[in-house]
Amino acid sequence: MPDQFLYQQSIENVDYSSQSLEKMEYEDCIFKNCDFSNCSLNGSRFIDTKFVDCNLSNAGILEVSFQDVKFYNCKMLGLHFDQSKPFGFSISFENCQLNHSVFYQVNLGQSAFNNCQLQGVDFTEADLSNVHLTNCDLLNAIFDNTNLEKADLSHSINYSINPEVNKIKGAKFSLPEVVGLLDQYGIKIQ
Helix, strand or coil: CCCEEEECCEEECCECCCCECCCEEEECCEEECCECCCCECCCCEEECCEEECCECCCCECCCCEEECEEEECCECCCCEHHHCCCCCCCEEEECCECCCCECCCCECCCCEEECCECCCCECCCCECCCCEEECCECCCCECCCCECCCCECCCCECCCCCCCCCECCCCECCCCHHHHHCHHHCCCCC
């Protein structure tokens, strides 16, 4: 657990790229227009924190705690959320690019992804029950033994989900994208 504590601070226009963010607890903070690309956030704790217009691509998030963290308009390519701490994990994304990120076995609980690019994202064995994935691009996203019960994929596009190996009871889909549930059968729909 971090020894230092930062509370209700607004941090803007700081370049942390290719270095380490000081390992500490950040509560009710706002990071705006900061560059965390290739930065090590390892071991930090973020509570009720917002990231706005930030670049977190390829950041190290080993043992990072995300509790009620919100990301707006952020570039977050290749993040391994499966390496973060599961306790209290709660995040939401709005207008973010999360391409090639990993949520392997992550419990996303009541999380939300709105208007996000999720191309090539790995949701293998993740719990996305009750999660909102609205207006998202899921091209080449991996759903394998994923719990999507009561998830909302309304108006999301480019997904391919096999209902035989994923739980989809009560999930919401919209036309015409719902045909992505039939991809594994190799049938032609006209």
